[in-house]
Amino acid sequence: MRLLILLASTTMLAACGGAGPQSAGSAAPPPTVGGGSGDGSGETHSFVNPxxxxxxxxxxxSHSYSYDAGPDLMAFDADGNPVLNPDGSYATRIARQDGQLYQGNATTVRNSNLSIDYNPRDAIFNVSFSNGLAGTSGASRFQDPLHRxxxxxxxxxxxxxPNLGSAQWNLPGINYLESGASDNVVFDRRIPGEFVFDLIDPSAPGSYDSTTFFYQTPGTETQYVTFAGYLRNTASVTQRDFIQADGITVAQHxxxxxxxxxxxxxxxxxxxNDNVPTSGTGSFEGTMLASMVFNDQPDLLGNRDTYxxxxxxxxxxxxxxxxxxFALSLDGTVGAPLFDGTSGRQSVLENAQFRANGAGQIDLVAAGGFFGQFNEAWFVNPGGARLDVNIAGSSIDGAFYGPNGEEIGGGYRIVGGTPDERIDILGTFVGRGN
Incomplete structure (x- = not known):
């Protein structure tokens, strides 16, 4: 059982953030490719040592997914008797995801409502990931030292x-900030590795809402740009009926x-804009990070799970x-799926390799940076099986960072186009010029 230390709705950053007239949590000016401050004001400061x-x-x-995780049908043995868990509770057959709503969106350099504010005086960090097109509303103020x-x-x-510093990915300098709240719920791991709660007081509803923000410390690999990610998990928990196949209610859970x-x-x-090179070539090497949903099974197995x-x-x-x-190549390793209310079947296995290639053009005036699309994307599972993505839509949006365009950063999206499949890969990349 995970111990929650959730005091407000906030957390902190180690060494990133900046300078300027905005107060913590205030809205920044429209994002233009201008001075080194990151807000187009022409002011400069240190991104590494704010x-x-x-x-x-x-x-x-960013993307979001909402669904109802129950109630479930009970599990019965060959003799028709209910199957019990070790603690005496009734076991389910297969958990289900009903009432599904999935949404996703990739922002552009000139049109993004994702904001990050850091105040080095008080080590207070404000983040906002509200995006109506993605169905996201995460916003947190990380101010308590224990939020780290x-x-x-x-x-x-x-x-x-994701444990990005683990042997699987081995990314250095990753910091995690977390805050939120829970009421009348406690983790219940009867179904291993799933986001499942029990009610402390069965006569009252429960709730859970927690946001985690993580980033690579500026200066670890890049000096003027860094990558970050976030996740927000929310749950509303109520007592519901367990129903047998014949429709008779036999228990509650x-x-x-x-x-x-x-x-x-x-x-x-x-x-x-005036400081970005206008001649010559450059190669930028760095990190990519993505969040993905991949389910190609609905038409084959009737499995509508999304994780x-x-x-x-x-x-x-x-x-x-x-x-x-420009041309962009991505080379990543896939993590384990979050099997929440799902059948436990997936096509892309943990430690599968992900590859994608795309290209596009630079237009500093019209786009504030560069933009393009992917022409191919695929996975190679452990064992060698290859899964190609039938791309219906894609985007690459990025900008140059640093006094003279020494580094780059951006976002991307790859949407699958095969009917009766849900495949969506949304992410970011950064790089330092060689």
Missing amino acids: TEQRTYIAVGS TNFGGAIEPQFGT PGQQNTFERGAFAYGELSA FQWIAGRATTNVDFGANT
Whole structure:
């Protein structure tokens, strides 16, 4: 059982953020590619060692998924007797996801409502990920020192948070901030590895709402831009009837209405248009991060389950400044799925390799950076089986960061196009010029 230390609705950052007239949590000016401050004001400051408060506009993608996790049919043995769990409670057959609503959106450099504000004086960090097109509304103020958390102790980041510093991904300098609240619920792991609660007081409803924000410390690999991600898990828990196949109610058990939010994005000190090179070429190497839902089984098995998987790895962006073109290649490793109220079947396995290639053009005046699309994306499962994504739509949006365009950062989305499948990959990438 995970111990929750959830005091407000907030957390903190270690060394990123900035300078400027905005107060904590205030709205930044429209994001333009201007001065090194990241807000187009022409002011400069240190992204790695901040001394003044600054609000950044992030570029990236987010999505959300809401569903009802019950009630479920009971499980019966071959003799027709109810199957009991070790604690004496009734076991279910297969958990279900009903009333599904999925939404996703990728922002552009000039049109993003993802904001990140850091005040180094008080180590207060405000984040807002509200996006109506993605169905996300995460917004947190991380101010309590205990909002900082990490993997490996009695208190860890909440269920579904990727351990990016683990051997699987081995990304350095990752920080986790978490806050939220819970009422009348306690984790119940009768179904291993699932987001399942029990009610402390069965006569009253329960609730859970927690936001986790994570980022790579500026200066770890890049100096003027960094990547980040977030997740918000919410649950409304009530006592519901367990129903046999013949329709007879035989027991009660907590049921859940869940909403999950996920996002990945880049933010930092944007380059002034006049300082971005206009000739020559450059290669930018860095990190990619993505949140994915992948279910290609509804038409084959009737399995309508939707669950999230994180992907992390490397990104290579080759730029031809003279021709105003770029090419992006992604190379990532897929994490384990979040089996919440699902059958436990998935096509993309943990540790599968993800590959994608795309290209586009640079237009600093019209787009504030560069934009393009993917031409191919695929997975290779452990064992060698390859799964190609039938791309119906895709986007790549990014900008240059640093005094002279030394670094890049952006977001992307890949949408599957095969009927009766739900495939959506949304993420971010950053890179430092070689």
